[in-house]
Amino acid sequence: MKKKILIVDDEKNIRLLLKEELTDEGYDVILAEDGAVALRLIREEKPDLVTLDIKMPGEDGLSVLRKIRETDYDLPVIICSAYSVYKSDFAAVAADHYIVKSSDFNELKNKINEILGHKS
DSSP states (O other), rough: OOOOOEESSSOOHHHHHHHHHHHHTTTTEEESSSSHHHHHHHHHHSSSHHHHHHOOOOOOOHHHHHHHHHHHSSSEEEESSSSSSGGGGGGGGGSSEEEEOSSSOHHHHHHHHHHHHHOO
């Protein structure tokens, strides 16, 4: 059975690009444009891993991360942000890993494969 990944990012192009990259790696991918949709999809879809942007309109990623940890502490979460400054934020420590966004998705794909035990 394919592992399911939830990508949470307010930028549509990033969501679609990551979906394509991770689908090519053999994952089922679902998308959320904000924290409210992400929390609903976590309940409904039961993903195996979440990638989470920090800077989003409305509820930011760190707040969403806190809510995820309150209800599903073992769900792996990778923060994927363009801002490395949050890497040292205490709230970000609750994530399983922190990756600074770039045009090269290899670091993210490698970390996902490592966490989910997937061989590409």
